[in-house]
Amino acid sequence: MGEKPVSESRSGRVDIVPQGGFHFEVRFFESESDRRYRSWSLPLAAAGAITRWWLKRSLSLGEIAGGGEELSGPEIEWEEAQSVSLRGVEREADIFEPYRGTPISTWLRYHNLGEGPHSYDSPQLLIVTCMDYRIELHVPKRFAYILRLAGANIRHREFDLACVLAFAGIRHVCLVGHTDCAMESLNEKREDFISGLQKMGGWSKSRAELEFGVFAPRLAIPNVVDFTLFEAAWLERRFPGLLVAPLIYDVKDGSLCQIVRQP
Ligand SMILES: [Zn+2]
Secondary structure, three states: OOOOOEEEEOOOOOEEEOOOOOEEEEEEEEOOOOOOOOOEEEHHHHHHHHHHHHHHOOOHHHHHHHOOOOOOOOOEEOOOOOOOOEEOOOHHHOHHHHHHOOHHHHHHHHHHOOOOOOEEEOOOEEEEEEEOOOOOOOOOOOOOOEEEOOOOOOOOOOHHHHHHHHHHOEEEEEEEEEEEOOOHHHHHHHHHHHHHHHHHHHHHHHHHHHHHHHHHHHHHHOOOHHHHHHHHHHHHHHOOOOOEEEEEEOOOOOOOEEEEEOO
16 A cells, blocks of 8 residues: 555545555544644545545544444544643632633632632533542532543543533533543553453453453543643634633642643
């Protein structure tokens, strides 16, 4: 197979890059000038579905991923290290300017500073965070929808978010990664996963290995700060009506801080 990617352009760009004899990689760039992309590594057997998607533009890659084909993606290709910093919230003035006057600011004040009403008449915010048992969110009553997923990874679950936008009129999202997230070291835990699933889940070794091989690439996070920042930006581009705040929860002291990209 050739090494050179095939490119097409309409809005954004998709590169098809052959990988060995059995897979190919689909790289999706939001705009022509983007250097970052989401990629899906697909078996050659999926080529027909990809072609239909490309021609009709009516089938998302997520739908293909849910179609029962063996996939190992999507993954993010990381750009060179960005200048990113964490900004705590110890007083109201610490809140990042774009969040002021929004439900994001309301929640940061409530969680970190203990300020604000304890209940609301209608929901204002969607909070997406990890399922980790150490995360204890302080949220006023009836204030927020909360989605808890391993690694706060909403890929393949964007429909949940779409429902909240469409049915509840939510326009603000907090994407909350956390310190010491197990998904950051998932690839090092392959043997533990396989033996644990055999012992606790009653699975065969080969079935447990297959499960890890299929799902670990989707859930592993190279770096939680970069991942949360990138996913927040991705969601804002996918849903242009949204303001998405990338945050980090510190499991040691229970505080939230903001991920800020340096200009
Ligand atoms: Zn976690």
